[in-house]
Amino acid sequence: MIELNPLSQPPNQADLLLTHEAIQPFIHRTPVMTNASLDRMSGCKLLFKCENFQKIGAFKMRGAASAALRLSAAERERGLATHSSGNHAQAVAMAAKKLGVPAYIVMPHDAPKVKIAAVEGYGAQISYCVNTPKDRQEALDKVVEKTGAAFIHPFDDYGVIAGQATAAMELIEDTPGIVLDLILAPVGGGGLMAGTALASRYFSVQAEAWGAEPHNVDDAARSLVQGSVQINETNETVADGLRTNLGEKTFDIIYKRVPRILIVDEDEIVAAMRLIWERMKIIVEPSCAVPFAAVLRYPELFAGKNVGIILTGGNVDVVGLPF
Known part of the structure; x- marks a missing residue:
């Protein structure tokens, strides 16, 4: 077992590489999947990093x-x-x-x-x-x-952020013939978003990391505008994994490295979740359908681009589906 040093600042490229090596006994290298039907629907090339196939069913x-x-x-x-x-x-x-x-x-x-x-x-x-x-x-x-x-904090910890960055690292490495323009991740507490931004910076030729979140819990988008951590007044969203506010560590990275966080409505999240189920035949949670919902809502931002999407998890109660 490789033991890692504690991190007192945002992880650098060497930290991320060592982290990825150390956590190998704990994780699967999840597949990157594509779907021609969803590409036509969205007007761009979509590459889905399927963390719904990760151990415990999620990137966490x-x-x-x-x-x-x-x-x-x-x-x-x-x-x-x-x-x-x-x-x-x-x-x-x-x-x-x-x-x-x-x-x-x-x-x-x-x-x-x-x-x-x-x-x-x-x-x-x-x-x-x-x-x-x-x-x-x-x-x-x-x-x-x-x-x-x-x-172990759910997100506001540099060690956690370093681990979450490895999903985007693999996405970039496993698509060698494609230059990614964007990598999208949903934003809750911001651990995955911060990690994705760092991975994009250190390992991608040109990809920007963008976020997406539900309108009902849009603290991250408001935080970017205000320049400080904002708090949600409600946690009422079908995307139960995104109800948390940003932390100080995640906000600092996101504020510096993530130029856009797109907002989607509840019905758009449910529709995107259903499309992924129907067209890709894979199980996804509402939270991980949020970035795809953003692609469908704002097609002009993605037209003709190569877009990576982190599908964050598949732990959904099939008895209580929202559609």
Whole structure:
């Protein structure tokens, strides 16, 4: 097992390369898929990095593994802890299982049942809370005080950001005959978006990293305009993985490296999710359909371009589909 040094500043190119090597035992190298029908519909060349096929069904495995490997042996021995509505919870639980240490997860009562079941299946101990940032943090503080476990932040951690960057690194490496113009990622807490921006800077010939988020939780777009972290007044969106506000670390990177964050409506997210299911025959969560929804909403921005899209996860409750 390769152990990584803690990061006190945004990861550089060497950090990202070492991170990618270190997390190999924890991740799959997910495929890049295309679809001629969706290309015609959108007027551009789309290349989907399918993290719905990742271990635990989402890209979050990358960041959790990266952060866990930056802890000392003594820190890891006391266990890993986090708060999450689902995918990061699963990732920390699986990372702990692979490392042979306990996992303590705080989840909101209204987290998707499929994600709660998965966290339980990885052997983690779950504590439940009300779904607000304040309640999540208070519940987590109690768990950490009781257990001494190391907190792995869902997104606002340079180690997590370095891990999430590896998805875009693979996308760039696995499309050698295509010069990507844009790489799109959905924005929640910003860990994936920040990592994608860094990967685009260090490993792509010319690709810009753009974000996409639901109108109901558009804090990232407003943050870019205001130049400081903005807070959502509601978390009402079908894209349950994007309800979180940006963190300070993720905002700093995104503000410097991401020129655009596009906004889409709820019905557009559901329609994009359904199109991916119908045309590509793969299962995706509402959150990861958001960038494709942005391509369909703003065709003039993408016409004739080569566009990479990170499909972030496939942990959806098929009993309660939004379409």
